[in-house]
Amino acid sequence: MPEGTASRSLRMRFDRATKKAWELPTRPSNEQLLELYALYKQATEGDCEGKARGGLKERAKWKAWNKISGTSESDAMQSYCELVDSLME
Secondary structure, eight states, rough: OOOOOOOOOHHHHHHHHHHHHHGSOOOOOOOHHHHHHHHHHHHHHOOSSOOOSSSSSHHHHHHHHHHHTTTOOHHHHHHHHHHHHHHHH
């Protein structure tokens, strides 16, 4: 399997985690929300491109995503799943 191609089972786990993220028992911290956002974007769109734009919220999201540029799709999905699982506890 080529690098950057997530396995079918990982994709299914990631899909379940994205649904679970909306049903977390408590609201994650802003840092956790930014991490979830960045990992999701990296897993679904790849590396962050362009420049930070918009207000503080948009810039913070861009920075969080840009910080993990270069992370493979599989690694981003895996980290996202682990973070959601840890927030479910």
